[in-house]
Amino acid sequence: MDYSFLNIIDILGTIAFAVSGAFSAMERKLDPFGVVILAFVTAIGGGTLRDVLIGNTPVAWLRNEMTATVILATAFITLFFGRYVKQFQKTLFLFDALGLGVFTLIGMEKGLRMQLSPGICIALGTITACFGGVIRDVLLNNVPLIFQREIYASACILGGSLYLLLQKTGLSNDWNTIIAILTIVLIRIIAMRYKLMLPRVYENRM
Amino acid sequence: MDYSFLNIIDILGTIAFAVSGAFSAMERKLDPFGVVILAFVTAIGGGTLRDVLIGNTPVAWLRNEMTATVILATAFITLFFGRYVKQFQKTLFLFDALGLGVFTLIGMEKGLRMQLSPGICIALGTITACFGGVIRDVLLNNVPLIFQREIYASACILGGSLYLLLQKTGLSNDWNTIIAILTIVLIRIIAMRYKLMLPRVYENRM
Amino acid sequence: MDYSFLNIIDILGTIAFAVSGAFSAMERKLDPFGVVILAFVTAIGGGTLRDVLIGNTPVAWLRNEMTATVILATAFITLFFGRYVKQFQKTLFLFDALGLGVFTLIGMEKGLRMQLSPGICIALGTITACFGGVIRDVLLNNVPLIFQREIYASACILGGSLYLLLQKTGLSNDWNTIIAILTIVLIRIIAMRYKLMLPRVYENRM
Numbered sequence: 067m068d069y070s071f072l073n074i075i076d077i078l079g080t081i082a083f084a085v086s087g088a089f090s091a092m093e094r095k096l097d098p099f100g101v102v103i104l105a106f107v108t109a110i111g112g113g114t115l116r117d118v119l120i121g122n123t124p125v126a127w128l129r130n131e132m133t134a135t136v137i138l139a140t141a142f143i144t145l146f147f148g149r150y151v152k153q154f155q156k157t158l159f160l161f162d163a164l165g166l167g168v169f170t171l172i173g174m175e176k177g178l179r180m181q182l183s184p185g186i187c188i189a190l191g192t193i194t195a196c197f198g199g200v201i202r203d204v205l206l207n208n209v210p211l212i213f214q215r216e217i218y219a220s221a222c223i224l225g226g227s228l229y230l231l232l233q234k235t236g237l238s239n240d241w242n243t244i245i246a247i248l249t250i251v252l253i254r255i256i257a258m259r260y261k262l263m264l265p266r267v268y269e270n271r272m
Numbered sequence: 273m274d275y276s277f278l279n280i281i282d283i284l285g286t287i288a289f290a291v292s293g294a295f296s297a298m299e300r301k302l303d304p305f306g307v308v309i310l311a312f313v314t315a316i317g318g319g320t321l322r323d324v325l326i327g328n329t330p331v332a333w334l335r336n337e338m339t340a341t342v343i344l345a346t347a348f349i350t351l352f353f354g355r356y357v358k359q360f361q362k363t364l365f366l367f368d369a370l371g372l373g374v375f376t377l378i379g380m381e382k383g384l385r386m387q388l389s390p391g392i393c394i395a396l397g398t399i400t401a402c403f404g405g406v407i408r409d410v411l412l413n414n415v416p417l418i419f420q421r422e423i424y425a426s427a428c429i430l431g432g433s434l435y436l437l438l439q440k441t442g443l444s445n446d447w448n449t450i451i452a453i454l455t456i457v458l459i460r461i462i463a464m465r466y467k468l469m470l471p472r473v474y475e476n477r478m
Numbered sequence: 479m480d481y482s483f484l485n486i487i488d489i490l491g492t493i494a495f496a497v498s499g500a501f502s503a504m505e506r507k508l509d510p511f512g513v514v515i516l517a518f519v520t521a522i523g524g525g526t527l528r529d530v531l532i533g534n535t536p537v538a539w540l541r542n543e544m545t546a547t548v549i550l551a552t553a554f555i556t557l558f559f560g561r562y563v564k565q566f567q568k569t570l571f572l573f574d575a576l577g578l579g580v581f582t583l584i585g586m587e588k589g590l591r592m593q594l595s596p597g598i599c600i601a602l603g604t605i606t607a608c609f610g611g612v613i614r615d616v617l618l619n620n621v622p623l624i625f626q627r628e629i630y631a632s633a634c635i636l637g638g639s640l641y642l643l644l645q646k647t648g649l650s651n652d653w654n655t656i657i658a659i660l661t662i663v664l665i666r667i668i669a670m671r672y673k674l675m676l677p678r679v680y681e682n683r684m
Contacts, residue, residue: 091625097675099632100625114531119320121329123533124592128602131595180330183337190334200411205612207621209413213297213306220305263303325526327535386536389543396540406617415619419503419512426511469509 072168072243077136079165082158083109084137085151087202088144094206098145104202105141109133111198116173116190120180163254167247169195170222174229188226195222217257225250278374278449283342285371288364289315290343291357293408294350300412304351310408311347315339317404322379322396326386369460373453375401376428380435394432401428423463431456484580484655489548491577494570495521496549497563499614500556506618510557516614517553521545523610528585528602532592575666579659581607582634586641600638607634629669637662 087108091101110127117125127133144151151158173194177187196212196219203210212218229246233239256262293314297307316333323331333339350357357364379400383393402418402425409416418424435452439445462468499520503513522539529537539545556563563570585606589599608624608631615622624630641658645651668674 094621096621096625097628100622103625103631118324118530119329119331119334121327121331121533123531124594125531125533128531128589128594128598131597134597134601177334182330182334185337185340186334189340204410204616205622205625207413207619209300209302210306210411213302213309213411216303219309324530325535325537325540327533383540388536388540391543391546392540395546410616413619415506415508416512416617419508419515419617422509425515 072172075164075168075247076172078161079168080109080133080136081140082161082165083198084140085144085158086162086199088141089148089152090202090206092145092148101145102138102141104205105144106134106137107205108198108202109137109140111201112169112194112196113173113198115197115201116176116194119193120176120182120190122176159258160251160255163251164247166195166218166222166254167225167250170226170250171229171243171247174226184230188223188230191226192219192222195219217253217262221250221253221257224253278378281370281374281453282378284367285374286315286339286342287346288367288371289404290346291350291364292368292405294347295354295358296408296412298351298354307351308344308347310411311350312340312343313411314404314408315343315346317407318375318400318402319379319404321403321407322382322400325399326382326388326396328382365464366457366461369457370453372401372424372428372460373431373456376432376456377435377449377453380432390436394429394436397432398425398428401425423459423468427456427459427463430459484584487576487580487659488584489544490573491580492521492545492548493552494573494577495610496552497556497570498574498611500553501560501564502614502618504557504560513557514550514553516617517556518546518549519617520610520614521549521552523613524581524606524608525585525610527609527613528588528606531605532588532594532602534588571670572663572667575663576659578607578630578634578666579637579662582638582662583641583655583659586638596642600635600642603638604631604634607631629665629674633662633665633669636665 084105087104087106088101090108091104096104110125110133114125114127117123170191172191174187174191176194177190182190199212199218200210225246228249229242232242232245237245290311293310293312294307296314297310302310316331316339320331320333323329376397378397380393380397382400383396388396405418405424406416431452434455435448438448438451443451496517499516499518500513502520503516508516522545526537526539529535582603584603586599586603588606589602594602611624611630612622637658640661641654644654644657649657
């Protein structure tokens with residue numbers, strides 16, 4: 067498989083995550099420096115936490131100026147052309163869903179290469195995809211969005227589990243990867259389209 | 273000494289910490305995924321921060337699926353049987369105190385093995401025992417509880433100091449460990465029983 | 479160059495940062511333990527995050543009891559003589575500005591020694607100088623101050639860029655270092671004196 071394909075989706079995901087971070091900062095009226103930092107943290111926070119946890123240092127973005135450049139450019143474009151960028155909300159949602167899928171698989175791959183157990187690898191994938199948003203929310207003094215019923219991390223967990231199951235079939239790793247990513251993207255799209263949410267199973271039990 | 277004994281207390285402590293995290297999340301009406309994450313973060317946050325600071329990576333819980341399984345099971349049990357679990361508040365308090373003691377000693381041991389200086393080892397023990405709760409509170413957008421006059425970290429610091437002092441006596445390391453853990457547990461029980469709190473020494477000085 | 483000179487500024491900066499952390503905690507009426515932790519986190523948070531990101535573990539303060547001792551002493555002095563310490567606000571501002579400059583250069587130096595690219599090194603310097611304050615603000619449940627228009631991180635970025643430019647001249651590294659640090663200090667003093675702030679470029683664009 068041509069991995070430049072995955073790389074391109076990786077960059078699209080990074081852009082979508084950076085835009086989401088920049089917008090969150092702008093809504094809170096942070097200064098331009100704050101906007102840049104929030105774009106950064108949202109885009110690389112998950113991968114950074116994963117790298118720190120598994121000891122893969124210097125963490126990825128320190129060794130790859132490309133990522134930093136893309137995020138910086140995205141942050142400034144969002145800063146100056148915010149109103150214009152907002153018109154692409156649907157495109158950005160799609161990028162975000164793609165990013166979610168790709169980041170999950172990238173994170174899982176790192177865990178599998180270190181021979182970590184399957185459940186742990188799913189956790190690493192989910193951390194890679196979701197914890198940038200968690201750090202963004204913590205910095206902005208919000209309770210993290212993903213803890214509030216939206217189907218987001220759950221999509222990563224399902225897609226990640228599917229990937230591990232597919233590995234036991236005869237399918238090539240490339241196809242497994244593509245299928246798992248598309249599954250995550252589809253779950254996100256369906257959840258958004260039909261406003262699906264996680265149940266609050268415990269509501270009447272406390 | 274039979275270290276399976278320490279292992280069992282370690283697991284009891286993990287369970288107590290996970291329950292505390294799950295309850296905090298349920299009180300804030302987080303979704304089931306949020307409950308699981310808060311259970312995780314509370315139970316393994318302190319040890320993870322310690323491992324990251326000393327460079328002991330991949331951090332402990334990534335290499336030991338047992339921990340993750342116990343936390344996951346605890347989170348779901350708390351989620352579905354919350355009202356029932358609450359009846360065991362006293363037992364959970366005891367587990368929590370035991371966990372605090374064991375985690376402090378485990379953290380100190382890691383520092384001592386790396387030849388770090390005594391004060392630093394006490395800090396590592398305290399971080400191991402207390403910072404899961406700090407991360408839990410940060411994620412839930414609260415000022416960390418342990419900064420608010422309760423005798424909690426202080427118990428770890430006192431127990432840890434005692435452990436270092438005992439090492440200069442002829443006592444075996446096993447006895448030192450047990451005495452230090454029991455000291456931490458006792459301080460917690462006494463502080464809770466008599467509602468002891470740290471003074472606010474500076475109140476009239478500002 | 480006599481590096482004990484840099485070391486002394488390093489310690490003055492650590493003291494200033496620790497005082498700032500302790501005061502923030504005291505304003506929020508945290509207990510003495512909370513005051514000590516906030517002093518610590520503010521003083522060593524940035525350097526710790528940098529060390530964790532580049533994999534320089536055990537992180538600096540674990541290997542150097544001097545830092546911990548200075549911070550602990552500073553925290554207790556601030557705790558007991560808070561009203562008195564406050565009279566030195568101008569001196570503390572100068573220490574803080576010096577600390578900002580020295581920490582930026584120390585952080586950049588670590589990145590350069592690891593052959594990381596120039597932009598990344600500036601980021602590492604800024605993280606070293608500024609993220610202690612960010613962690614302090616997150617723990618106290620505030621949106622980080624440095625995201626709110628004050629010229630603080632910008633001073634680090636400008637000073638850091640100047641340092642990289644000066645390296646292409648024939649000047650000795652010692653002089654480059656001194657000039658970059660003084661630039662950061664001067665920007666801070668001028669920004670404070672004339673209440674300069676970053677613009678909110680996007681205000682009317684959302």
